[in-house]
Amino acid sequence: MxxxxxxxxxxxxxxxxxxxxxxxxPLAVEGAGTKRAMLxxxxxxxxxxxxxxxxxTLYRPKELVIAARAGTPLxxxxxxxxxxxxxxxxxxxxxxxxxxxxxxLGGVVAANLSGPRRISGGAMRDHVLGIxxxxxxxxxxxxxGRVLKNVTGLDLCKLLAGSHGTLGxxxxxxxxxxxxxxxxxxxVIRVADAAAGxxxxxxxxxxxxxxSGAAVLxxxxxxxxxxxxxxxxxxxxxxxxxxxxxxxxxxxxxRIADAAETDALWAAIRDGAPxxxxxxxxLWRASVKPTDGPRVLAALREAGLRGYxxxxxxxxxxxxxxxxxxxxxxxxxASPGSFTLLRAPDALRAAVPVIPEEPPPLAAxxxxxxxxxxxxxxxxxxxxxxxx
Amino acid sequence: xxxxxxxxxxxxxxxxEIVAAxxxxxxxxxxxxxxxxxxxxxxxxxxxxxxxxxRQPPLAVVLPSTTDEVASVLRFCHANGVRVVPRGAGTxxxxxxxxxxxxxxxxxxxxxxxxxxxxxxxxxxVEAGVTNIGITRAVEERGFFYAPDPSSQLACMIGGxxxxxxxxxxxxxxxxxxxxxxGLTFVTIEGExxxxxxxxxxxxxYDWLGLVTGSEGQLGVxxxxxxxxxxxxxxARAMLAAFGSVExxxxxxxxxxxxxxxxxALEFMDRPCIHACEAFAHAGYPLDAEAMLIxxxxxxxxxxxxLLARIRDICxxxxxxSMKIAESAEQSAAIWKGRKGAFGAxxxxxxxxxxMDGTIPTSxxxxxxxxxxxxxxxxxxxxxxxxxxxxxxxxxxxxxxxxDPDSLRRAEAFGAEILKLCVEVGxxxxxxxxxxxxxxxxxxxxxxxxxxxxxxxxKSAFDPGWLxxxxxxxxxxxxxx
Ligand SMILES: Cc1cc2nc3c(=O)[nH]c(=O)nc-3n(C[C@H](O)[C@H](O)[C@H](O)COP(=O)(O)OP(=O)(O)OC[C@H]3O[C@@H](n4cnc5c(N)ncnc54)[C@H](O)[C@@H]3O)c2cc1C
Numbered sequence: 001m002x003x004x005x006x007x008x009x010x011x012x013x014x015x016x017x018x019x020x021x022x023x024x025x026p027l028a029v030e031g032a033g034t035k036r037a038m039l040x041x042x043x044x045x046x047x048x049x050x051x052x053x054x055x056x057t058l059y060r061p062k063e064l065v066i067a068a069r070a071g072t073p074l075x076x077x078x079x080x081x082x083x084x085x086x087x088x089x090x091x092x093x094x095x096x097x098x099x100x101x102x103x104x105l106g107g108v109v110a111a112n113l114s115g116p117r118r119i120s121g122g123a124m125r126d127h128v129l130g131i132x133x134x135x136x137x138x139x140x141x142x143x144x145g146r147v148l149k150n151v152t153g154l155d156l157c158k159l160l161a162g163s164h165g166t167l168g169x170x171x172x173x174x175x176x177x178x179x180x181x182x183x184x185x186x187x188v189i190r191v192a193d194a195a196a197g198x199x200x201x202x203x204x205x206x207x208x209x210x211x212s213g214a215a216v217l218x219x220x221x222x223x224x225x226x227x228x229x230x231x232x233x234x235x236x237x238x239x240x241x242x243x244x245x246x247x248x249x250x251x252x253x254x255r256i257a258d259a260a261e262t263d264a265l266w267a268a269i270r271d272g273a274p275x276x277x278x279x280x281x282x283l284w285r286a287s288v289k290p291t292d293g294p295r296v297l298a299a300l301r302e303a304g305l306r307g308y309x310x311x312x313x314x315x316x317x318x319x320x321x322x323x324x325x326x327x328x329x330x331x332x333x334a335s336p337g338s339f340t341l342l343r344a345p346d347a348l349r350a351a352v353p354v355i356p357e358e359p360p361p362l363a364a365x366x367x368x369x370x371x372x373x374x375x376x377x378x379x380x381x382x383x384x385x386x387x388x
Numbered sequence: 389x390x391x392x393x394x395x396x397x398x399x400x401x402x403x404x405e406i407v408a409a410x411x412x413x414x415x416x417x418x419x420x421x422x423x424x425x426x427x428x429x430x431x432x433x434x435x436x437x438x439x440x441x442x443r444q445p446p447l448a449v450v451l452p453s454t455t456d457e458v459a460s461v462l463r464f465c466h467a468n469g470v471r472v473v474p475r476g477a478g479t480x481x482x483x484x485x486x487x488x489x490x491x492x493x494x495x496x497x498x499x500x501x502x503x504x505x506x507x508x509x510x511x512x513x514v515e516a517g518v519t520n521i522g523i524t525r526a527v528e529e530r531g532f533f534y535a536p537d538p539s540s541q542l543a544c545m546i547g548g549x550x551x552x553x554x555x556x557x558x559x560x561x562x563x564x565x566x567x568x569x570x571g572l573t574f575v576t577i578e579g580e581x582x583x584x585x586x587x588x589x590x591x592x593x594y595d596w597l598g599l600v601t602g603s604e605g606q607l608g609v610x611x612x613x614x615x616x617x618x619x620x621x622x623x624a625r626a627m628l629a630a631f632g633s634v635e636x637x638x639x640x641x642x643x644x645x646x647x648x649x650x651x652x653a654l655e656f657m658d659r660p661c662i663h664a665c666e667a668f669a670h671a672g673y674p675l676d677a678e679a680m681l682i683x684x685x686x687x688x689x690x691x692x693x694x695l696l697a698r699i700r701d702i703c704x705x706x707x708x709x710s711m712k713i714a715e716s717a718e719q720s721a722a723i724w725k726g727r728k729g730a731f732g733a734x735x736x737x738x739x740x741x742x743x744m745d746g747t748i749p750t751s752x753x754x755x756x757x758x759x760x761x762x763x764x765x766x767x768x769x770x771x772x773x774x775x776x777x778x779x780x781x782x783x784x785x786x787x788x789x790x791x792d793p794d795s796l797r798r799a800e801a802f803g804a805e806i807l808k809l810c811v812e813v814g815x816x817x818x819x820x821x822x823x824x825x826x827x828x829x830x831x832x833x834x835x836x837x838x839x840x841x842x843x844x845x846x847k848s849a850f851d852p853g854w855l856x857x858x859x860x861x862x863x864x865x866x867x868x869x
Binding site: 060061062063064065085112114118119122123125126135139141142143145146147148149150151152153154155156157158159161162163167178179180182199202205206207208210233235236239287288289290291311312314315336337338339340355356358359361362365366368369371372373384 | 507508509510530531532552553555559560563564566567576578580582584586587588589590591592593594595596597598599601602603619620621622642645646648649650687688690691694747748749750751776778779780781814815816817818819820821822823827831834835836838839840842843845846847848849850861
């Protein structure tokens with residue numbers, strides 16, 4: 001494979017795609033390439049990377065808006081926000097599940113990766129206010145803008161977020177951000193099992209105390225744990241975590257983790273660390289109805305896989321052998337929810353549907369929408385689905 | 389009158405046949421009666437929506453009660469090249485539900501059942517014709533609510549909210565419709581019934597939910613919606629801060645957000661709006677102020693006290709002309725009463741008004757209001773401004789007289805100039821009311837021809853024959869095909 005193309009300007013991206021369009025030559029599209037092992041392997045002679053397209057282009061803390069070019073490292077965006085006491089609302093995972101590296105903002109948005117705060121603050125895609133991108137014809141286009149409320153025309157921001165570079169190459173992204181809460185604390189409850197844990201999370205999320213993280217670690221050293229996070233002004237956190245503790249007393253003995261421990265706990269939950277997955281193991285995330293989480297975990301255990309729950313029970317992080325049988329078990333357990341093969345050797349990724357298959361009428365719509373943006377199918381062909 | 393695509397003569401001439409076919413597909417409802425309306429008098433209520441300056445009776449109205457009936461009507465219209473206009477409550481302020489002479493209106497109001505409430509999973513499954521407030525009413529017994537709260541919430545329906553991606557006064561904290569959806573039952577123009585999303589967050593694959601939300605009835609018909617429901621806070625309370633200048637109120641907004649406080653609502657009213665609302669609602673608004681903020685916070689009583697005190701201290705150096713912190717839920721309601729009645733209040737002092745809906749970067753507010761004031765003098769029409777100050781969504785209410793064609797023409801030109809200004813300062817044409825017919829010819833101000841072509845190509849992927857609500861959103865000359 002020849003060296004990746006890494007234009008330093010949007011016009012260079014457009015030219016590269018236009019050339020590929022003319023030559024009918026597929027491109028593998030990536031940022032820093034940290035998530036290359038996610039979804040299906042892409043067959044393309046050339047790679048187009050946005051890594052050189054870097055830098056924050058606009059930051060107005062008082063308007064809660066930041067814009068950066070797609071190749072800007074996520075860490076750089078997060079540092080700029082932290083300097084003003086702000087944060088990315090969706091708390092996206094780092095590249096740790098794929099062995100680390102400096103993930104780019106464009107890659108995180110293109111994968112619509114969200115962390116624990118998804119349950120209260122929304123997904124990465126919810127905060128994409130505007131994008132600039134290059135479609136499969138090499139045309140530079142915009143959708144959305146830089147204001148918080150905008151319903152002008154079709155929302156291509158959400159369509160492209162989570163499309164893994166198959167509909168367009170993101171070149172610049174504008175996001176809504178929020179003030180970073182003054183402090184945080186976590187209620188750690190020793191629960192009987194995952195099912196009891198999810199009941200505790202449901203009770204906590206159904207309380208008026210503003211839970212911003214809700215996870216169950218079934219295999220913690222101390223036994224199954226339910227964790228509920230509160231983030232706010234310091235005096236509010238003290239009050240709310242106390243009220244929450246009283247409310248959830250029936251679920252088991254509990255303790256309160258302070259801010260430092262809370263940060264470490266949720267960074268681990270965000271990045272899949274509790275799975276302690278070996279490099280040869282595969283990783284999945286399944287998104288299910290929260291109260292289905294324990295059933296999914298039990299089915300996976302039967303199949304020799306292990307996992308834990310975030311998002312109130314609705315996000316199942318899974319690790320296990322990188323085999324077709326394990327994948328089939330995940331596929332079956334996640335239904336009628338959704339799943340994503342996060343990481344696996346090429347052979348497995350090429351052989352199985354890495355996300356749920358769509359019923360025929362929806363699959364036809366997928367093909368037509370793909371054709372509307374990338375008529376020759378040159379952008380990341382096959383990354384999400386075989387033949388698309 | 390707004391321009392519409394040429395009615396198809398072959399459809400108009402087959403009117404009776406089409407009506408008969410629809411009657412066979414959607415039999416009378418056992419309680420509500422006839423399901424297909426073709427009598428001109430009974431078509432009247434469907435000839436316009438919240439943008440009542442424009443009127444056009446459709447060919448017929450059909451009122452299905454099930455997803456299957458919707459699918460069969462769409463299949464028929466698709467096979468026969470008949471245009472379709474979906475309709476919820478018809479409160480669109482951009483003419484989104486305005487019929488065409490050769491169109492069949494599919495009214496979703498009979499699909500008004502709450503199908504499931506699941507508190508443990510914090511979701512509700514409802515039919516498209518359930519009103520926005522109807523969802524909250526179905527879940528409030530356990531302290532839950534459905535967050536997006538457009539001021540039309542007593543009437544507007546969740547299907548319409550999805551298609552317009554509607555917002556509300558509390559979306560600074562809770563987001564708009566798109567941020568509060570989990571799943572849809574969605575019928576394509578071919579009559580295929582699709583389930584998008586479900587009871588889970590973030591389905592892998594293309595974000596159908598995100599694409600369809602806000603698509604203004606142009607991609608398909610929504611028949612069922614799974615929404616997230618949230619547990620309400622312990623309580624909420626409002627305060628009012630009035631200032632001697634628009635700039636000072638703008639600085640207060642910046643300073644509040646800059647302090648790390650995100651109020652659940654942060655509403656701005658200018659002097660004409662304060663006066664109109666006060667005359668209407670007797671809310672005790674300060675008539676000496678140039679601008680006023682309504683700021684609402686949530687939490688326990690102690691938390692409310694602390695937040696309101698902090699906000700008071702932030703505002704104090706900006707020389708407010710008055711401040712009033714509600715001491716009780718009743719006083720809070722009184723502060724909101726004027727704002728909630730703002731549209732009605734303007735309706736009392738002017739026979740007609742156009743409600744504009746641009747968004748601007750919040751820092752641009754003072755300059756934009758100055759220029760709107762200049763335009764008001766130039767067009768000889770009064771204007772009052774309400775503004776969702778936290779998120780930059782500006783609602784200038786332009787007062788005119790619909791019986792005077794020149795007045796309407798000036799009002800439209802005034803409105804267009806405001807929206808162009810919103811785009812010029814970095815904002816957009818519409819923050820929550822949608823493009824509809826009202827703003828479609830301005831789309832070229834915000835988007836390039838290529839960008840509009842791209843959006844059209846996606847519309848064509850869903851609806852190759854451009855039968856679904858075709859006269860909306862895109863400049864007419866290029867709409868079809
Ligand atoms: C007094 C007043 C106050 C308002 N305040 C607000 C506000 O605060 N915030 C806000 O965002 N909006 C507001 N609106 C605008 C309006 O209420 C919203 O746009 C609302 O979502 C429209 O809902 P509806 O059921 O009336 O839809 P309609 O007006 O009937 O339709 C709106 C659009 O959606 C399409 N549609 C409707 N139902 C379906 C369906 N089931 N499937 C497919 N397409 C469908 C229609 O074709 C049309 O394009 C206000 C309107 C009024 C009159």
